Amino acid sequence: MGLFTQRPEDPSEWAGLPSEPHRPRSDAELLPDAPPVADPGAAVFGSASGIASIPIPVADPGAGDGGASD
DSSP states (O other): OTTTTTTTTTTSSSSOOOSSSSOOTTTTTTOEEEEEEEEOHHHHSOOGOOOOOOOOOOOTTTTTTTTTOO
């Protein structure tokens, strides 16, 4: 007489079983959420670890004529 029928408000899952089977996570899902830091030198020269800046001393153009100006 209906003692063992399921009521509509009862959940269809028993004991919290997942509704979909387990699938392994892909490589794209394992990537970090933060974007990589943009490095303009790496785009031109490949790796940024080989880039160095060398300061070149430049003579002052006004110092060669003794500081006199017209």
